[in-house]
Structures are given as C-alpha cells and as structure tokens.
Amino acid sequence: xxxxxxxxxxxxxxxxxxxxxxxxxxxxxxxxxxxxxxxxxxxxxxxxxxxxxxxxxxxxxxxxxxxxxxxxxxxxxxxxxxxxxxxxxxxxxxxxxxxxxxxxxxxxxxxxxxxxxxxxxxxxxxxxxxxx
Numbered sequence: 082x083x084x085x086x087x088x089x090x091x092x093x094x095x096x097x098x099x100x101x102x103x104x105x106x107x108x109x110x111x112x113x114x115x116x117x118x119x120x121x122x123x124x125x126x127x128x129x130x131x132x133x134x135x136x137x138x139x140x141x142x143x144x145x146x147x148x149x150x151x152x153x154x155x156x157x158x159x160x161x162x163x164x165x166x167x168x169x170x171x172x173x174x175x176x177x178x179x180x181x182x183x184x185x186x187x188x189x190x191x192x193x194x195x196x197x198x199x200x201x202x203x204x205x206x207x208x209x210x211x212x213x
Contacts, residue, residue, distance in 0.1 A: 091174060092115055092171045092173050092179065092180045093115070093116040094106075094113050094114065094115045094116070094183070095113065096112070096113045097111060097112040097113070097114075097211060098111045103130070105130060107130045107131075107132035109130055110127065110128070110129045110130075110188070111127075111128065111129075112207065112210050112211055113125075113126050117170070117171045117173075118171055118172045118173040118174070121195055122192055122194055123192075123193050124171075124187070124190050124191065124192045124193070125190050125191050125203065125206055125207060125210060126183070126187045126189075126190035126210075127164075127188040127189050127190055127213055128183060128188060129186040129188065131143070131144070131147055131178075131179070131183065131186050132182070134147045134182075135178065135182065140178060144181065144182065144185045147182070147185045148185050151185065151187065151188055155189060158189065158213060160213075161189055162209055163191065163206070164189040164190055164191055164206075164209075164210065164213075165189060165191060166188070166189045168184065169183075169187045169192065171184060189213075190210065191210075
C-alpha cells in the first residue's frame with residue numbers, strides 16, 4: 082500500500098510511501114515531489130529520511146553519513162532509466178535544514194521546469210520511480 086503526505090515549509094513536498102519500506106519522511110527510502118523554494122522548478126526524487134541521521138549523528142555528521150549512504154544506494158540501482166543522479170538544488174534559505182537534507186538524501190530523480198512540463202510525463206516518471 083502506498084500513501085501520500087503533503088507538507089508546507091520553505092520547500093513544498095509531497096511524499097509517496099511504500100509501507101513495506103517506510104511510513105515516515107524522517108527515515109527510510111521513499112519517493113517525494115519537491116517544489117523548489119523559488120517556485121521555478123520541481124524535482125521527482127527517490128530520497129531518504131534526513132531526520133533520522135540528524136537525530137542520531139547531529140546536523141553536520143548526519144548529513145555527511147546521509148551523503149555516503151546516498152552514493153552507495155546510487156551504485157546499487159542498476160537500471161536508472163531516464164533519471165539523473167546529479168545533485169539537486171531547492172534554493173531554500175541556507176538555514177533550512179529540511180531542504181538541505183532533501184538535497185543530501187537525493188538518490189536519483191528528475192527535475193522539471195515549472196513552466197514547461199507534461200503531466201503525463203510526470204505521472205509516468207512517478208510510476209517508474211515508485212517501481213524503482
């Protein structure tokens with residue numbers, strides 16, 4: 082079963098959880114649609130919960146460990162299809178650790194220009210990323 086959560090912050094995000102993997106955006110791996118703070122783009126991302134790492138290791142060490150796990154997970158996924166492993170930028174204020182956590186936890190995904198995208202493409206990519 083997959084369920085969805087919408088949250089407002091500096092970065093608008095919509096999470097898609099597979100309950101067999103995680104039920105929380107704070108830990109585990111899930112798909113998330115992230116709208117950049119400047120509202121010029123959005124990213125469909127296979128991502129992981131930063132809060133777990135932050136609480137366990139502290140802000141800086143947690144982010145460093147999250148980045149290591151991110152790199153390892155990228156190597157494990159053989160079929161990346163039309164998704165990118167490039168870093169993402171959400172253009173949030175630097176003090177917003179949630180946005181920087183999403184940037185560090187981004188495993189792979191796709192960026193869309195807010196003024197030039199196809200709903201059908203996004204839905205197709207979402208389905209594919211959920212299968213990943």
